[in-house]
Amino acid sequence: MEFPPLVAPDGPAAQGAAVKRRIAIVTAEILGPVRNGGIATALTGLAEALALDGHKVDILFVDLANSAVDSMQGWVAHYAAKGISLSRLPGGADLPTLSHAAADWLATRTPEIAHFHEWLGLGAAALAQKKSRRRFRGTLMVVGAHGPSAWAAEGNGTPLDPEIDARERQSVALADILISPSAYLLGWYRDRGWTLPARCHVQQNLLPLRPDPPAPRHRLPVRELVFFGRLEQRKGVVLFCDALDRLKLPPGQRAGLTVTLLGKTAPVDGQDGLAYTLARAQGWGLPVQHIGDKDTEAALAYLRQDGRLAIIPSLIENSPCTVLECLLEGIPLLAANVGGVAELIAPQDQALLFPATADALAARLEAVLATGAATGSPAIPQSLVRTQWLTWHGAQRTETPGLRGWLMRFFTKR
Template sequence: MKICIATIDIHGPIRNGGIGTAYTKLALLLAQAGHEVTIAFLLGERCEQGSISRWQQWYAERGVTFEPALLDHKLRFYAPPQRAESYLTYLWLRSRPVTYDVVHFPEWRGYGYYAMLAKRLGLDFQDTTFCVGTHSPTLWHTLGNHEPVNHFHQLDVNFLEAQSIALADLVVSPSRYMLDWIREQGWTLPERTLVLPNVMLDRPLARPAGGGAPVSELVFFGRLEERKGLALFCDAVDRLVPVLQRPLTITFLGKPGDIRGERGDAYAAKRAAAWPFPCRTIPDKDRDGALAYLAAPGRLAVMPSLVENSPYTVLECLTARIPFLAAGVGGIPELIAPEDRDRACFVPQPQLLADKLAQALAAPNLPVRCAFDIEANHRAWLELHGRLGRERRTRPAATAARPLPLVSVCMTTRNRPELLARALDSVRAQDYPHFEVVLVDDGSDRPEALAYLDRLEPEFERRGWRIVRQANRYPGAARNAAVAQARGTYVKFMDDDNVTDPDELSTFVKAALASDADILTCVLRPFEGDDPTARTDPVEVLWLPAGANVALGAFENCFGDVNALIRKEAFEALGGFSEDYGVGHEDWELFARAALKGFRLYVVPRPLVRYRVSKSGVQSSTSVHANYARSLRPYLGAVPPGLRDALRLAQATFIQMHPASAGLLVRRKKDPAKELDRIKRSVTWRVTKPLWTVEKSIHRQLEKRRLKHRDPA
C-alpha cells in the first residue's frame, strides 16, 4: 500500500513531542511490513536539528520516504494562519502524482480539514482513506494547562480539529479516555472509531532497568509546565521535606514550558531553592538519552500530569522496565496492568502524591507491567491497514449518475449596467447545462441602467429567464424576490459586480449531490477595480471561509459569501433573508441561522468566484454596529434571555479589538488616521485599551513560542 503520514511533528528535524514519536514509530512499523511509506513534513524545509537532507537519508535507510511538503507561498489569504496552512496542505496533497491508499493526519491544528472536506464533497481523494489520530486537541491542552481561551483564532483551531475528526473515514485513538472527552465536547466521531495504543517498537526488557535498588533520586519526567503537574510535584515535595529521613536528589528531566506566567525551569529553580537537598534541571536530552538516564539504579520517574491522553513517557517507562509513579488521570490507567495500578498511580493532589512518594522511598524500586502485549498491538495496527487495503480493492463501482437538477441563478442589480454585463457573460459561459437566471432590478434609476435592462428582455424571454423590477428595498428583499420566481431545486445567489468561473455551477452541483449539503459557499478571489483579471500583486489572494463554525460566527463571517448554492427547500425552511433596509450582513445572518439550526453548510475548497471588493458597497456604506447586530440575531434567539447581553458584550469587545476587520477604520471613506484618533478619544477606547493591549501582547508571545517550539504534546 501507498501510505502518507502528514504531520508537522516528527522525529528528526524538530524537537518533537508525543505526536512526532507516535507517527515516527508507525511509519517504521509500516515500512518494515513492506508498505511504501511517505512522511509529508508539513513544515517544509524548516529544520531545528541537522539538515533536511540528513533526515531524508536517515529515513531512507529505514525504508521511509521523507518529503518536505513545500507549501505554495505564491498565495496570500484572508484567513487566520492555521486555516491557510490547512488549505495549503490540501493543495499539496492534490498536486501529488501518486494516489495514496491511506493518509494519516493528527487532529492537532486541523491540517487535514480541507483535504477531508474535499473528499466529503466528492471533489478529490475518492480512493484515499483518511485516518485521523486523536492525540492532543488544542482545547484539551489549553484547559489542561489552566490557560484561558484568549484569542478568537483559538475558536478557529478548535473548529478545524473537531471537523478533522468528524470528516475522517477512520479515527484511531490511543485511549478510550480521549474519545470520551471528544464526546463530552459535543464533537462528532465517525462511525469507524477504534482504540489502539500507540506503536512502541522497542521490545520490553526482561529484567528491571533499575535492578530493584532503593530510591535515592526523584525525577520529574515531562515538560516543565502546568498540565504536566510541575506545581503539583513541587507542592508534594514541600510536604515530603519535613518527614524525609535520608538524603535525596531531585531532578527535573524535560524541556521548559510555561507555568503561571514564567518559564518552567525558572519556576522549578525558585521552588527548589527552599529544599535541603541537591536539585537540578536537565532540559536537553532526547528520548533515548532521557530513558538511559532514568534506567540508572535508584531513580524513580514521577509523572504527575493533571490531564493526559496516552503519554509516551509512561509507555516508554513500561517498555524499558523503569520504575515510576504516574497520576491516575486520562488514559494513563489504560496503559498499566490492573494489578499494578494501585501501586503505580495516585490521585493528583499534593498530600496524596507526597504520601505515595514516601511509600516509594520506603519500598523496593520495582517496575510496572504494561496492560497489553506490545507485539499483539503491532499486529493489530498492521491488520488494520491490511483491511483498509482489501476494502480499497473491493470498493463497489460508482452508481449511475443522478439527473442534473435545475439551478436558478438569482442575481440582483442596481444602477451598474457595465458590471452586470460582465457578470452575465460569466454566467452564460457556465459548463453546467441546466440552469436559469432570475434577475431582480432593485430600483435602478439611471437611464443607461434601465436601457440595458430593456435590451436584455428579448434574450431572457427566449431562454425562459426572468427579469423582475421593483422599488429599492435592499439586497435581502431583492434576493427573496428572486427566489420567489425561481423554479430550480437549488438557488445560486450572485451579485452583479462579481464574476463566476465557468465550472462554478457544475462544481457546486457535484458537491451538493455528493454531500447532500443544504448550503455550499466557496473560496473567493477578491479583486479591486472593474477588471477581475487585472492583478497588480504577483501573489494571488484568496478569501478562505472555514464553514459552519458557530462559535467564531458570532464575531466574524467565517461561513462564506452570498455567492452560494442553497437548496431551495432549505432556504424556504429558514425563512429566507431578513429584509432590513439600510443594513448589511444579510448573508452572514442567514448562514448563522442555518448553522445554529443544524442545516448542512460546507465550503467548497476551490476558488469559484472573482469577488469585487468595493469601498462603496453595502457593507462599507452602512453602520458597522447595525450590521454586526444583525448577524448576532440568530445567536440571541438561540440562548436564554439572560445570556443575550453577554453575547452583545463579547461581540462589542471583538469589534474594539479588531477595528480594521470590523470596518471601523475604512467605512465611509474616512481618513484612517483621523478615524483612529477619534476612536482613541472615545470613552469606549479608554475603557478597553488595556484589555486590547494585554490581549495583543499575550497573542504575540504565544505565537512566537509556537513558532519556536512547534511542540504539540
C-alpha cells in the same frame, strides 16, 4: 463496548498484512526533525512498522517552526534507509494555508490510507475536499486522537484559539475513522459535544521498535527524583512542587537525595516553567538540576541508571508515551492516575499509579523512599499492538474512484 478496539480480540491474528498499501502520514511532529513528543513518537513507530512490513510509506513533515532547514537532508536519508519517503513543508504560513498545501502534497501521492493528527487541524483541507468529492475518493482518511488544543487549554488553564478549535473539530467530524490510543479521549470528545464520525476505535500507540520489556522489579532504592515531562501546568509541574513542599523525610533519607527536572520548559502562571520550579525549589533543601536538551533515547538512557525514579504527575493525559516508554524500558516510575494512563499499565501493576493530588504524591514518595520503587509491565504487549496495526492496514477496503471520480478529477484539473 462503547468504543470498540480497532481489531477485534477474536479477529485475524496474522503477522503482517497480506495486502500492501500506499500510506501517507501528514504530521507536525516526527522523530529526528523533532527531538521528542507524543505525536512524533507514535507516528514514527507506526511509519517504521508499516515500511518494515512492505507498505509504501510517505511522510509530510509540516515544519511549523522551520527548525529543520539545515538538518533535513540528513533526516531524509535516515528515513530512506528505513524504506520511508520524508518530505518537508516549510512553516511560516497560517494554518489554513499549510493545510491546503498539505492537501496538494497528498494528492500527488494518491495514497490508499492517509493518517493525520487532529491537533492544529492540518488535515482539515484534505478532509473537506474528500467530503465535497473534489479529491481523495479512493483514500481512507484516518484521524488520530492525540489531544486537541481545547483539551490542552483545559489542562493548562490557558485561552483557546477559536479558529484552531474549529479546524480541529472539523478534522474529527470529517474523518472516515477516528482512532484514539485511549477510550478516555473519545469519551472526552463525546462529553464535550464534539461531532464524531460513525467509526471511532481504540488502538494503543506503537512505539519505535524496542526489545521485550524486562520482568518487573521491586524494592529498588531511590536517590534521585526525576520529574519527567514538560515543565508546564498540564504535565503536573505545580503539583510536583506542591508535593515536594509537603515531603517529610527523616534525615537519613534526605541525605544524598537529589531532584532532576527532565524536560523542556514551558509557561507556568505567566512565567517560564523552569524559573517557576527553581523558585519553588528554594524551600526543599535538596539539590536540583534541569536537563532540557535530551531527545527521547537520551532521556530514557538517563532514567535507566540505578537510583532514579521517573515521576509523571500530569493533571490530564491521553495515552502518554512517557509512561509506556518507562514500562518498556524497565524504569521505576510513579504516574498520576488521570485520563488514559491506567489503560497502559497491566492490572497487577496499578500500584504505580497515584491520585493526582499533592498529598497523594507526597505520601507515595515517602513510602517509595522508605521501601523502594518498582517497575511494571504494559497492559498490551507492543508485539500485539504491532500485529493489530499491521493486520488492520492490510484488511481495509479502500474506495475505488471509478469513472465518476476519474471524470471529476479530470474536469477539476481543467
